[in-house]
Amino acid sequence: MAAETIVRLPSDSSNMTVDEVFASLAPKPPRGGVIGGAGLLLAAIVAVYLSLATLGDLPGIVKVPFFLVGVYVAIRGIDTICKNVKGPGFDTGLWLCVTWLGLLGLAAIFADFLPFTEHVNTVKSIAEPGNARPDLFSRHPLGSNNFSLDLLGQSVYAARVSVGTALMAVTVAVVLGSIIGLAAGYFRGWLDIAIGVFTDSILSVPALLLLIAVVTVIGKPKAPFESVWKMGLTLAIVAVPTMARLARANTMVFAQREFVLAARSMGASNRRIIFREIAPNVALPVLSYSFIIIATLIVAEGSLSFLGIGLKQPNPTWGNMIAEGQVSNVLRKYPHIALVPGFVMFLTVFSFNRVGEKFRSLWDQREAKI
């Protein structure tokens, strides 16, 4: 974006040499150096530790801000260290997001081998007292819910369902949407109008209501794996038209370029032009946009299971975990039941948005007409 490239000359630039001016314009790493950053990080870890472990009995309105400030200071600390080591241009936020997504992905894939306290079988957990508060060094590091199921374990298994559903939906959307969009944008005419009317029809119904209606027809999923493909295909219904529009807009831009004309004048068939000449170019914006779509779809899946139209507890998804903590008595007494999965979900959605935004700014050619 233009804003980042605005150059401000130093006020006393008149009596500097050219080299000095350039040197003064180069961005500097934040003050404090590695040691300062490490200090910040240490202070932050102590603060987060205090808020999660020792301050156990203070009301949430003190603890939660304390925790958030701790997280903020920790990020500043990491930022200072990274910028001093890697140079001032280092995009710490982006890499933190990538790290989070990587950790979450690994945890979700290898969840079966991780030592979680009981998180799904209420029969086994029934003996324990429920609603444990978060305490990093107890058996429930992030607390437990009403049925004494471990929230850390639930959050990780929920990631399987929630992120898996979104990935399923986005894969279908990218493949189908690209084909539809390529056809509409390349052939134009009646095909384009028909596809346009159809996508407009789907997009003119409020997405959540459409999804609810579809799920009532096909039936709620009962097992995690069933949920991934069933809800994934349902979510694809709203994701395909969006992708199709994007692919169509980009196809129209590329279809007018010289290399397409060259291919056509050499006698290339429509199929060859679409798949060999245009599709590779359209793939870049579509794929980079798909990260942002994933973020939206995770929220959509969460909304459905929050409303009770999706997987039911004790099979966790982020949506039904938050719904469990939503009841006003539970929310008042044990806010962590809603806030823990909420925070995990927020970080994930934020990270996908952030990474997607980065890709989009790399590949986007001046906001193609959608």
Added chain:
Amino acid sequence: MSLFRDASLGDGQLLRTIGIKILLLIPVLIIVSFGTFVLVDLVPGDPAQQVLGPNSTADEYERIRLELGLDTPLLERYWDWGTKVVVHGDLGKNLINPRVDVSDTLQRSFPINLELAFASIGVSLLLAVPAAMASAYFAGRRLDRSLSVTAFGMISVPPFLSGLILILIFALSLGWLPDSQWTRLTNNGSWTDLNLVENIKSLVLPVLTISINEIAVFLRLLRGDLIGTLQEDFVLAAKAKGMPTRHLMLREAMRPSSFSLITLAGVSVGRVIGGTVIVERIFSIPGVGKQVVEAATKSDYPIVQGGVLVLAIFYVAINMGIDILYGFLDPRIRRGR
């Protein structure tokens, strides 16, 4: 709705394009209404049985079958329903509570959605516009960067999470506002006894919840457009004449930068009218979304059909209006860029 935006729009062509757009709305509405209508037939099992549950009399069963028209073929039934809707505005009767018309149910809840949508978009604009101005004016500086990060965070909060956090802070911990109970503006539809204060109190948290996402979207859009405009020559000229910053931002830069914001705000109103199911659930607001979801879980199909149709019509109509308005507002579109 942007099928023809790339066509060159000479002055005479504008009307023609609008005409084509209106024509294209008809198939959209037909597909949407047919889609909701055919839903009943797609439900596995006997829909009438589904509505009534296991213990029901043969009488009730006959009534539901008749109301749904299950003894006639699908297309004929759709035609009957369609003509009733178009000619009489009659959306049929509730199945569970047959004395109530669907249109009455919707008439009672729809104003709530309008109130919510306009209030939220209004509040969002009120907060986003000054923030975007500050952000664009100090582009690249600390204020701008922290506003951008905040906006990014706000986009990523799912509404059911932000709603709960707001309840937790303002209703449960501080006790300033009611926790999930809705007070209607008027009880009996007369303008003489208004529950204005109570209504606004119950409006605050839902509106904030919706706004959190919208503010961020508006802020990012307007900031980008403003930064673009501020680099134009006429702004430099005004600056060279010694105009104060206030004048530069409000008089020079704001108008040309606000076109896409206006479009987006309009589209958002349309989207928010139908897209508040979650907020309605959290705050127990009896809006259309809540009615439709409840009806869907009870298999009360006429409400689902009617509700979705009404929301879709509104969405399409608002989008359409925005498209037309846009053509008149921005001369560049009229002249075909």
